[in-house]
Amino acid sequence: MRGRPPHLRSTISGVMHLAAPGCVGDDAPEPPDGTQVARVLRVDRGLLTVLAAAGEQRVHPGGGLHDGSGVAVGDWVAVRGELAVRVLPRRTAFVRTAAGRGSAPQVVAANVDVVLVVDALGGAARLRRIERYLAVAWASGATPVVVLTKADLCPDVPAALALVAEDAVGVDVLAVSAVSGAGLAELRARVHPGCTAAMVGPSGVGKSSLVNALTGRPVAATAGIREDGRGRHTTTARELHQLPGGGLLIDTPGMRELALPGADGLDTTYADVADWAQDCRFRDCAHRTEPGCAVSAAIDRGELDPSRFTAWRKLQAEAHRQELRADARARAEEHARVRAFSRELRARPGRPRR
Numbered sequence: 001m002r003g004r005p006p007h008l009r010s011t012i013s014g015v016m017h018l019a020a021p022g023c024v025g026d027d028a029p030e031p032p033d034g035t036q037v038a039r040v041l042r043v044d045r046g047l048l049t050v051l052a053a054a055g056e057q058r059v060h061p062g063g064g065l066h067d068g069s070g071v072a073v074g075d076w077v078a079v080r081g082e083l084a085v086r087v088l089p090r091r092t093a094f095v096r097t098a099a100g101r102g103s104a105p106q107v108v109a110a111n112v113d114v115v116l117v118v119d120a121l122g123g124a125a126r127l128r129r130i131e132r133y134l135a136v137a138w139a140s141g142a143t144p145v146v147v148l149t150k151a152d153l154c155p156d157v158p159a160a161l162a163l164v165a166e167d168a169v170g171v172d173v174l175a176v177s178a179v180s181g182a183g184l185a186e187l188r189a190r191v192h193p194g195c196t197a198a199m200v201g202p203s204g205v206g207k208s209s210l211v212n213a214l215t216g217r218p219v220a221a222t223a224g225i226r227e228d229g230r231g232r233h234t235t236t237a238r239e240l241h242q243l244p245g246g247g248l249l250i251d252t253p254g255m256r257e258l259a260l261p262g263a264d265g266l267d268t269t270y271a272d273v274a275d276w277a278q279d280c281r282f283r284d285c286a287h288r289t290e291p292g293c294a295v296s297a298a299i300d301r302g303e304l305d306p307s308r309f310t311a312w313r314k315l316q317a318e319a320h321r322q323e324l325r326a327d328a329r330a331r332a333e334e335h336a337r338v339r340a341f342s343r344e345l346r347a348r349p350g351r352p353r354r
């Protein structure tokens with residue numbers, strides 16, 4: 001199996017953190033002169049709640065902050081008085097595409113070390129869904145951990161764990177229950193002091209219940225206690241929670257519409273498929289009917305699940321579209337390629353060259 005791409009290695013090193021309320025970690029980034037550094041806990045309608053040396057504070061984003069991607073939960077900002085004047089360089093970032101329009105990606109969480117890819121046990125394992133979240137997680141620069149919730153509802157936890165672990169190449173897989181408390185200690189140990197974790201996963205798998213279980217406080221509204229008839233989605237505020245053990249946990253609704261920013265995370269999630277693809281006879285092999293296709297051979301030998309292969313293809317197409325959207329130059333090149341191709345087609349049949 002191929003290793004992680006170099007830029008995804010050792011993402012836990014050099015962690016910046018707030019060890020306790022009001023205490024900026026020693027390894028916080030250097031602030032510019034005359035300012036202090038603070039961590040963004042919440043973003044409401046442009047107003048930022050930050051944790052600085054003096055404690056929690058509400059600050060306004062200064063004009064210089066609007067660099068296109070905005071400020072996100074988990075960002076480190078330089079604060080002067082009641083103004084956040086600069087976003088410090090991000091180590092990792094989760095982006096989502098702005099709903100329905102153009103190319104402006106929005107950062108929804110920054111400086112995340114560990115991504116908890118949350119799904120529920122009980123029922124068929126949703127391997128394809130987990131793979132997609134894993135690819136997004138790897139692409140952000142953070143290290144994913146799969147957290148399978150509702151272990152109390154699963155009749156055979158070890159078997160369910162094994163199934164997911166076999167699919168999630170090189171990723172730790174844990175089973176937990178917010179109801180019985182099983183597995184929570186092990187999960188807490190992953191979000192150690194100085195570590196910032198974030199959760200991704202579809203609605204209803206138990207993310208809010210997990211936040212409450214980990215923080216020991218009802219900080220997130222769960223489906224069970226919300227009866228206001230306003231639809232299924234319960235999480236409304238972007239939040240960065242402090243866990244009793246010293247770690248930080250980000251739970252923001254934006255994490256549910258994550259885009260695949262590119263193909264990097266895919267090669268890590270599907271390291272086995274990517275490895276086989278390197279052995280194909282043709283470098284641009286489409287893995288369909290080409291002779292010498294190592295991917296098709298692996299499927300024929302039963303070493304690669306065809307549905308895993310199909311998922312990889314689909315996500316590659318999605319990542320490709322995303323790259324095009326995000327990169328205007330690539331889009332122009334793609335247009336040029338299509339135009340050249342159509343010119344070539346028009347020039348071909350019965351059209352004498354001049």
Ligand SMILES: Nc1nc2c(ncn2[C@@H]2O[C@H](COP(=O)(O)OP(=O)(O)OP(=O)(O)O)[C@@H](O)[C@H]2O)c(=O)[nH]1
Nearest residue numbers: 150177178179203204205206207208209222223224
């Ligand atoms: N049996 C069992 N039920 C759970 C567990 N965790 C969550 N639930 C239930 O699953 C339902 C959904 O849980 P939530 O925590 O609201 O799920 P969520 O992922 O935050 O959902 P959204 O906020 O809609 O994204 C609720 O009825 C919870 O009580 C668990 O470990 N075991």
Ligand SMILES: [Zn+2]
Nearest residue numbers: 280285287293
């Ligand atoms: Zn091939």
